[in-house]
Amino acid sequence: MDKTHPKTARAPQLPGAVLFDAYGTLFDVYSVGLLAEQLFPGHGQALGVLWRDKQIDYTRLVTSSRSGPERTSVYQPFWELTSAALRYACKKLGLNLSAGQEQQLMNQYRHLSAFPENREVLQALKQRGIITGILSNGDPAMLGVAVRSAGLDGLLDHVLSVDSLGLYKTHPDAYALGIQALGLPASQVVFVSSNSWDALGATWFGYQTLWVNRYKLPPEEIGPPPARIGNSLRDVLALLAP
Numbered sequence: 001m002d003k004t005h006p007k008t009a010r011a012p013q014l015p016g017a018v019l020f021d022a023y024g025t026l027f028d029v030y031s032v033g034l035l036a037e038q039l040f041p042g043h044g045q046a047l048g049v050l051w052r053d054k055q056i057d058y059t060r061l062v063t064s065s066r067s068g069p070e071r072t073s074v075y076q077p078f079w080e081l082t083s084a085a086l087r088y089a090c091k092k093l094g095l096n097l098s099a100g101q102e103q104q105l106m107n108q109y110r111h112l113s114a115f116p117e118n119r120e121v122l123q124a125l126k127q128r129g130i131i132t133g134i135l136s137n138g139d140p141a142m143l144g145v146a147v148r149s150a151g152l153d154g155l156l157d158h159v160l161s162v163d164s165l166g167l168y169k170t171h172p173d174a175y176a177l178g179i180q181a182l183g184l185p186a187s188q189v190v191f192v193s194s195n196s197w198d199a200l201g202a203t204w205f206g207y208q209t210l211w212v213n214r215y216k217l218p219p220e221e222i223g224p225p226p227a228r229i230g231n232s233l234r235d236v237l238a239l240l241a242p
Contacts, residue, residue, distance in 0.1 A: 014240055015208055017131035019160075019178050021193035022138050023112070024052075025212060025233075027146050031113035032105060039104065040095050047089055054085035056197075059137055059168035075166040077139040082109060110142060114150035121233045122155035128240060133158030135178045135191070137168045158182070170201025178207070190227075192236055199226045210236050 023029050030048045037044025058081040067074045076084075083106055090097040125132050133156055136143055140161045147153050158181050162174045169175065179186050186206035193199045199211035200223045209226035211219075212233060219225060228239055 015130070015190045016184050016188045017133065017178075017182050018125055018190045018192060018236055019133050019135045019158075019182075019207075020233075021191075021195060021198050022134050022136035022143060022146065025115075025192060025194040026118055026134070026152070027112040027114055027150070029109075029112060032108050035105060035108045039101050040090075040093075043093055043095060047093060047095065050089040050092060051082075051086050054088050055082050056195075058085055063167045063171055073166050077163055078137050078168075079139055079142055082106070110145050111149045112146060114146075114152070115233065117233045118150065118152060119155065121236060122152060124237055125240075126155060130240065131157050131182060133160060133178070133181070135160045135162075135175070137162055137174075139163040169198055170204075172201075172205055175202055175205040175207065190236060190239055192233065196220050200224075203227075208239065210239060 020026055029052050032051070033044040033048035035044075036047040040047060059078070062074050062076055062081070065074050066072060083102070086102060086105055087097060122132055134143060134147070138146070138161060140159075140163060143159050143161055147156065147159060160177045160181055162168055162177065165173055165177070167173060175186075175191070178189060178191070182189060187208065189207050190210060191199070191202040191207035192210045192212060193202065194212040194214050196211055196213070196217060196219060199209045200220050203209045203224050203226055210228045210230060211226040212235065213229055213231055216231075219229070228235060230236075230238075
């Protein structure tokens with residue numbers, strides 16, 4: 001007689017916290033294109049895209065590089081890289097960027113439009129007792145203004161900036177900031193990003209990941225896929241369904 005018993009299936013463990021990337025995920029980096037179009041008619045969209053691409057290029061460059069025989073860090077804060085990326089993008093597109101126009105565009109970047117579902121999703125997470133936070137390349141001053149402008153400061157338990165490390169995502173030390181602040185293992189944290197490269201870096205680190213594919217882009221051709229792919233921040237709530 002077979003005396004073995006079937007194993008009791010375990011319900012998957014719900015995450016204890018959700019960390020969000022900021023730029024591109026909570027805040028629309030391409031919303032600057034509206035002002036750019038006013039300043040440079042016919043070039044607004046192209047400027048917004050190239051500006052963003054160069055900004056990310058610079059974060060990778062300064063993270064992976066060292067200067068001189070002593071190999072000193074070449075880190076610059078995200079605000080400075082964003083400004084440099086804007087100047088580069090304008091030069092590449094043949095646009096004559098005045099000091100006043102640079103100030104206008106940078107001020108607009110400081111107050112990026114927030115995606116409309118942000119508040120709804122963050123409120124739902126808080127109601128469920130889930131810890132919420134931002135883990136971003138942005139420096140603290142930038143993040144503070146963006147969060148306050150969007151009216152999200154009361155809905156976030158943590159606003160974490162890589163600036164304290166002097167490096168950027170996708171360096172594993174950047175992702176480690178999250179588990180250090182939360183006191184949770186990476187496997188119990190959902191990391192949400194609209195940037196596929198960021199979702200991949202977080203997956204490699206060990207987070208549960210949601211890639212918010214707002215622009216219907218192809219997935220990365222290397223690395224493991226994210227735990228879930230969606231097109232809105234609302235998709236994070238499906239990860240928390242019992």
